[in-house]
Amino acid sequence: MAISDIGDIQVAERALQHHFADMDQQRDTSSFGMWMFLLTEIMFFGGLFCAYLVYRASYYQAFVEGSQKMNIVLGATNTAVLICSSLTMALGVRAAQMGKPKLMVILLLITIVLGFGFLGIKAVEYHEHWENHEFPGPNFHFETGNPAHPATDPQHTQIYFSLYWAMTGLHALHMVIGIGLVAWLVIAGLMGAYTPHYSNPVENVGLYWHFVDLVWIYLFPMLYLISKKHGG
Amino acid sequence: MATAVQTVERENYLNSNYGIKSWLLTTDHKRIAILYLISITAMFWLGGFFAMMIRLELLTPAGDLVSSDTYNKLFTMHGIIMVFFFLIPSVPAVLGNFLIPLMVGAKDLAFPRVNLLTWYLYMAGGTTALVAMVTGGVDTGWTFYTPFSTTYSNTHVIGAAIGIFIAGFSSILTGLNFIVTIHRMRAPGMTWRRLPLFCWANYAAALIMVLGTPVIAITLLLVALERAFHIGVFNPQLGGDPLLFQHLFWFYSHPAVYIMILPGMGVISEIVTCFSRKRVFGYEFIALASIAIAVLGFLVWAHHMFVAGISVYAALVFSLLSYLVAIPSAVKVFNWTATMYKGSITYNTPMLYAFGFIGLFTVGGLTGVFLASLGVDVHVTDTYFVVAHFHYVMVGGMVMAYMAGLHFWWPKMTGKMYPEGWAKLSALLVFVGFNTTFFPQFILGYMGSPRRYHAYPPEFQVLNVLSTAGASILAVGFVLPMIYFVWSLRYGKEAGPNPWNAVGLEWMIPSPPPTHNFDETPVVTWEAYDYEHQPQEEVTLGH
Amino acid sequence: MQGTTESVGHIIPAKLYVAIWAILMAMTLTTVLVSFVDIGPFNIVVALVIATIKATLVVLFFMHLRYSPKLTMATVVAAMFFLFLLLGLTMTDYLTRAWLTNPGY
Numbered sequence: 001m002a003i004s005d006i007g008d009i010q011v012a013e014r015a016l017q018h019h020f021a022d023m024d025q026q027r028d029t030s031s032f033g034m035w036m037f038l039l040t041e042i043m044f045f046g047g048l049f050c051a052y053l054v055y056r057a058s059y060y061q062a063f064v065e066g067s068q069k070m071n072i073v074l075g076a077t078n079t080a081v082l083i084c085s086s087l088t089m090a091l092g093v094r095a096a097q098m099g100k101p102k103l104m105v106i107l108l109l110i111t112i113v114l115g116f117g118f119l120g121i122k123a124v125e126y127h128e129h130w131e132n133h134e135f136p137g138p139n140f141h142f143e144t145g146n147p148a149h150p151a152t153d154p155q156h157t158q159i160y161f162s163l164y165w166a167m168t169g170l171h172a173l174h175m176v177i178g179i180g181l182v183a184w185l186v187i188a189g190l191m192g193a194y195t196p197h198y199s200n201p202v203e204n205v206g207l208y209w210h211f212v213d214l215v216w217i218y219l220f221p222m223l224y225l226i227s228k229k230h231g232g
Numbered sequence: 233m234a235t236a237v238q239t240v241e242r243e244n245y246l247n248s249n250y251g252i253k254s255w256l257l258t259t260d261h262k263r264i265a266i267l268y269l270i271s272i273t274a275m276f277w278l279g280g281f282f283a284m285m286i287r288l289e290l291l292t293p294a295g296d297l298v299s300s301d302t303y304n305k306l307f308t309m310h311g312i313i314m315v316f317f318f319l320i321p322s323v324p325a326v327l328g329n330f331l332i333p334l335m336v337g338a339k340d341l342a343f344p345r346v347n348l349l350t351w352y353l354y355m356a357g358g359t360t361a362l363v364a365m366v367t368g369g370v371d372t373g374w375t376f377y378t379p380f381s382t383t384y385s386n387t388h389v390i391g392a393a394i395g396i397f398i399a400g401f402s403s404i405l406t407g408l409n410f411i412v413t414i415h416r417m418r419a420p421g422m423t424w425r426r427l428p429l430f431c432w433a434n435y436a437a438a439l440i441m442v443l444g445t446p447v448i449a450i451t452l453l454l455v456a457l458e459r460a461f462h463i464g465v466f467n468p469q470l471g472g473d474p475l476l477f478q479h480l481f482w483f484y485s486h487p488a489v490y491i492m493i494l495p496g497m498g499v500i501s502e503i504v505t506c507f508s509r510k511r512v513f514g515y516e517f518i519a520l521a522s523i524a525i526a527v528l529g530f531l532v533w534a535h536h537m538f539v540a541g542i543s544v545y546a547a548l549v550f551s552l553l554s555y556l557v558a559i560p561s562a563v564k565v566f567n568w569t570a571t572m573y574k575g576s577i578t579y580n581t582p583m584l585y586a587f588g589f590i591g592l593f594t595v596g597g598l599t600g601v602f603l604a605s606l607g608v609d610v611h612v613t614d615t616y617f618v619v620a621h622f623h624y625v626m627v628g629g630m631v632m633a634y635m636a637g638l639h640f641w642w643p644k645m646t647g648k649m650y651p652e653g654w655a656k657l658s659a660l661l662v663f664v665g666f667n668t669t670f671f672p673q674f675i676l677g678y679m680g681s682p683r684r685y686h687a688y689p690p691e692f693q694v695l696n697v698l699s700t701a702g703a704s705i706l707a708v709g710f711v712l713p714m715i716y717f718v719w720s721l722r723y724g725k726e727a728g729p730n731p732w733n734a735v736g737l738e739w740m741i742p743s744p745p746p747t748h749n750f751d752e753t754p755v756v757t758w759e760a761y762d763y764e765h766q767p768q769e770e771v772t773l774g775h
Numbered sequence: 776m777q778g779t780t781e782s783v784g785h786i787i788p789a790k791l792y793v794a795i796w797a798i799l800m801a802m803t804l805t806t807v808l809v810s811f812v813d814i815g816p817f818n819i820v821v822a823l824v825i826a827t828i829k830a831t832l833v834v835l836f837f838m839h840l841r842y843s844p845k846l847t848m849a850t851v852v853a854a855m856f857f858l859f860l861l862l863g864l865t866m867t868d869y870l871t872r873a874w875l876t877n878p879g880y
Binding site: 017018019021025028029032033036037039040041043044045046047048050051054055058059136137138155156158159162163166 | 338339340341342343344404408411412415416417442443444445446447449450451454457461462463464465470471472473476479480753
């Protein structure tokens with residue numbers, strides 16, 4: 001490989017950008033930059049969380065009925081998949097920090113596979129909701145599926161579904177971007193780009209990946225686990 | 233002082249590289265600032281064109297120049313361009329980009345490539361919005377209230393929303409860059425308490441940029457989705473609440489006005505101290521007031537919704553909080569005044585604009601406090617009183633601060649002096665024109681003349697004609713600098729490193745600065761605005 | 776010219792990562808099981824508490840916040856503060872709209 005036989009320090013020196021005094025400053029700065037970016041992402045999702053809070057507080061029963069159409073098994077499985085992917089991502093970052101590029105690549109590849117697994121399960125759920133006319137718009141038609149408890153407030157259950165599609169859709173988009181970023185790390189890692197003295201890109205992508213996991217940690221109970229009670 | 237003509241031009245950021253690619257692919261913060269200067273100026277004139285059309289229509293009481301639909305488009309596009317594509321980026325993207333690395337003693341911002349990306353995002357957003365405007369326009373008002381924007385408007389709402397969305401990311405990344413730079417890239421000895429107040433001000437504005445802009449981004453995205461897919465998040469007929477849109481919109485758009493004014497206040501702090509030859513009075517208070525404005529600015533947004541149908545109890549809370557946010561601004565005005573007291577004042581153009589700012593911003597700010605009072609607000613909301621209030625703070629305040637900053641740092645950015653006589657005349661025309669345009673609007677609003685109407689009762693005509701006359705004078709006041717600034721590039725006097733004898737790292741390097749800013753990393757040993765013991769040695773002698 | 780330094784940052788032992796992972800999985804199972812029990816208004820409280828504990832673990836350990844500069848912690852706190860501001864102040868409107876009725880109107 002091109003630069004795998006060059007020393008760790010030299011790789012870091014080549015990666016040092018001209019406006020930084022040293023690699024420490026570059027690492028601290030780029031890490032802080034990524035945390036700031038995640039702060040903006042929190043506010044970005046925050047707008048949707050606000051809409052969710054407002055409508056759930058105002059139309060609780062409609063939200064209960066909407067969430068009871070969610071597939072808890074698939075949702076919980078997806079939560080587990082993401083947590084596993086966070087583990088492999090964290091271990092991958094650790095491998096990069098310890099100068100074990102091959103191990104890093106393996107762990108990141110597993111992370112990507114788990115990421116695709118999440119998206120695949122999500123696609124199955126989306127398909128099911130689509131078939132059940134649970135996509136908002138002119139074709140929306142909501143039924144609880146329980147003849148003993150018909151829909152009490154389908155108009156506001158449509159809002160629940162609007163938020164469901166918007167929030168999980170935005171989350172899925174961030175997953176796709178995350179998979180892309182991790183794939184970039186794999187390619188660069190195979191070319192020996194990361195060493196113990198220069199692993200901040202791996203760390204920063206790790207931060208992003210964990211953030212996407214964090215969003216789902218909240219989305220799951222908010223969307224899937226509102227209440228099991230039927231009829232109020 | 234007569235000096236020999238330089239036979240070899242010193243290397244600086246302007247001549248270090250030629251060709252369009254060296255500009256379009258630059259990562260030098262100074263070049264990026266110039267790119268922004270050109271695009272923002274173009275946007276200003278476009279927004280000004282729409283303003284001219286509005287004022288021409290309002291010369292006569294009847295709606296005879298344009299139809300009401302067209303008039304709706306005119307004030308919408310005036311607002312969108314001026315707010316999102318001129319005021320919000322102006323001082324940060326032009327002066328902030330140029331000066332912050334210089335003022336903290338760094339070679340560049342923390343993320344130079346991200347900086348270039350922000351300019352491209354600005355251009356992409358601007359182009360998208362312009363296409364929406366040229367292919368038919370938008371008529372929802374720059375505030376995009378639902379359900380008109382989501383359901384009933386027949387104009388290019390989605391295009392405009394996407395344009396603003398993209399430009400919003402430009403703002404977010406600029407703010408992120410500034411915050412990281414100021415935290416992590418300060419030169420040795422440049423402590424927080426020695427940081428120029430311009431940096432504190434841009435830091436506070438950057439906090440708002442990163443915290444608030446994402447919320448309007450997601451809100452506009454929801455508007456676009458609702459318009460495209462007919463979901464009902466904001467449409468009452470489909471179960472939504474239009475007020476939720478207003479809450480989410482104003483959560484950003486109120487702090488946004490502080491994004492606009494804080495950097496302007498930073499400019500004023502720099503200018504007042506320099507042209508009073510005196511240390512700023514109450515440095516810590518001004519620095520902390522900037523942060524206070526940024527934080528408190530997030531607590532007051534529903535004062536735009538007092539008559540929209542929010543709960544009276546919420547209105548009470550927001551009214552009280554809105555009074556609070558005036559306090560740190562007042563602190564700054566007092567401190568600038570105290571800085572000037574017993575100072576040695578010179579009346580150069582930047583200082584003239586600064587005087588204008590302090591007076592006009594005070595008027596605008598105080599009328600904001602009137603509007604915070606629920607009783608008054610019910611009477612004057614959606615009238616010209618509000619229009620006058622925000623133009624006093626945004627034009628009388630912010631635009632004058634921008635002009636002040638451009639004049640103050642023009643010698644540093646270009647190495648040339650502008651013609652002082654013409655500049656003073658322009659400042660006078662701007663001041664007279666501005667007041668003639670907007671003071672009558674306070675009276676009009678108080679008498680009940682509604683905003684966003686293209687026709688009005690005949691008894692309001694005199695004041696409207698006066699306002700339009702003022703706008704013509706104002707326009708001349710803005711055209712003249714366009715001409716003499718460009719003129720100065722070729723024929724202006726050589727400025728030298730420090731034509732104003734100011735204190736600050738940026739004045740210790742050549743004008744225009746070299747690409748790498750400082751030959752050696754400066755070590756700061758003096759306090760900010762140390763006009764008593766002004767350090768004389770240059771930090772770097774250049775070549 | 777030496778442009779790099781000796782320090783490489785704190786490295787967390789793999790065992791700690793696995794332990795955190797195990798806790799997260801257990802808490803996921805817990806939150807699902809609790810959702811089947813009807814404890815009225817406390818369902819949402821328990822769900823959010825569990826989610827927050829999970830989030831805290833991810834942020835502190837997977838994202839290394841525990842070993843990061845104080846500035847990073849300040850960034851996280853600021854994000855939480857402003858998010859709650861958005862949610863909380865908006866809710867002051869919605870929660871109090873029904874309080875005042877105007878019988879005369």
